[in-house]
Amino acid sequence: xxxxxxxxxxxLYYNERRNQVERVLGTVNxxxxxxxxxxxxxxxxxxxxxxxxxxxxxxSYVKESKLQSV
Numbered sequence: 137x138x139x140x141x142x143x144x145x146x147x148l149y150y151n152e153r154r155n156q157v158e159r160v161l162g163t164v165n166x167x168x169x170x171x172x173x174x175x176x177x178x179x180x181x182x183x184x185x186x187x188x189x190x191x192x193x194x195x196s197y198v199k200e201s202k203l204q205s206v
Contacts, residue, residue: 137183140166148194153185157197174204
């Protein structure tokens with residue numbers, strides 16, 4: 137991601153630094169956002185490390201979420 141204007145709160149993004157899908161919760165400043173993964177604490181991440189998650193990544197994240205909620 138190059139711009140905070142491109143980020144949508146609640147959407148899933150792939151964090152290329154951590155190699156995992158994370159949900160964006162909100163902005164910290166013009167270059168960082170708050171992200172969260174299943175039952176983990178919120179953390180801030182730089183926009184340059186995020187890209188929109190593709191369909192397979194989203195499906196995997198949702199399946200993992202369902203397994204953890206059982």
